[in-house]
Amino acid sequence: MKIPQDLFSEFDLETGSLKGAPLIVRRLSDLQGSFADTKAYEAALKRGDPIIYTVAAMQDVEGEGGLHFGLGRIMPGNIGGEYHLTKGHIHSHRPASEVYIGLKGEGMMLLEDERTGESAVLGLKPSTAVYVPGHTFHRTVNTGSGPLVYIGVYPANAGHDYGAIAERNFRKVIVAREGKPLLLPREDFLKQINRS
Numbered sequence: 001m002k003i004p005q006d007l008f009s010e011f012d013l014e015t016g017s018l019k020g021a022p023l024i025v026r027r028l029s030d031l032q033g034s035f036a037d038t039k040a041y042e043a044a045l046k047r048g049d050p051i052i053y054t055v056a057a058m059q060d061v062e063g064e065g066g067l068h069f070g071l072g073r074i075m076p077g078n079i080g081g082e083y084h085l086t087k088g089h090i091h092s093h094r095p096a097s098e099v100y101i102g103l104k105g106e107g108m109m110l111l112e113d114e115r116t117g118e119s120a121v122l123g124l125k126p127s128t129a130v131y132v133p134g135h136t137f138h139r140t141v142n143t144g145s146g147p148l149v150y151i152g153v154y155p156a157n158a159g160h161d162y163g164a165i166a167e168r169n170f171r172k173v174i175v176a177r178e179g180k181p182l183l184l185p186r187e188d189f190l191k192q193i194n195r196s
């Protein structure tokens with residue numbers, strides 16, 4: 001049995017902090033290549049470099065059967081119509097799954113099976129949980145007007161692989177249309193923005 005301090009954590013929905021865990025801050029400049037509309041991205045960067053999201057993860061435990069968990073907080077907004085998002089990743093240990101639990105705000109999770117390319121979009125808000133199976137890329141998107149806060153629990157041996165999705169990006173995007181989220185194939189969205 002670990003000492004009691006290791007078995008208890010406090011988190012703060014207003015700051016995204018998790019007591020005892022480092023706060024990782026992702027600013028707009030850290031998200032090069034994540035948003036589909038590169039012109040809108042560059043234009044936004046010229047105006048400033050705001051925090052897009054933070055993650056605080058408790059990853060002290062190691063070994064078979066152990067669990068890690070992280071608190072994520074995404075600020076509201078969009079770049080070229082595409083809602084603020086996380087970089088997205090797949091677990092280095094591909095069979096590792098994860099459970100996301102919504103705590104505050106309104107968002108969606110974009111899932112994409114690495115083996116089939118099949119996508120799924122699931123709502124993430126308070127009183128909802130999303131099960132992310134193994135072998136699945138996952139990205140969290142804030143579609144609301146305030147911060148989206150959630151917790152993710154995953155096996156200690158999962159590991160985070162960002163590179164596998166960074167090169168080609170997700171096949172689908174979640175964009176604002178008349179104030180509501182719309183799921184579009186990336187290619188279709190790129191055609192639309194290049195035409196206008």
Ligand SMILES: [Fe+2]
Pocket residue numbers: 089090091098138152154
């Ligand atoms: Fe994950």
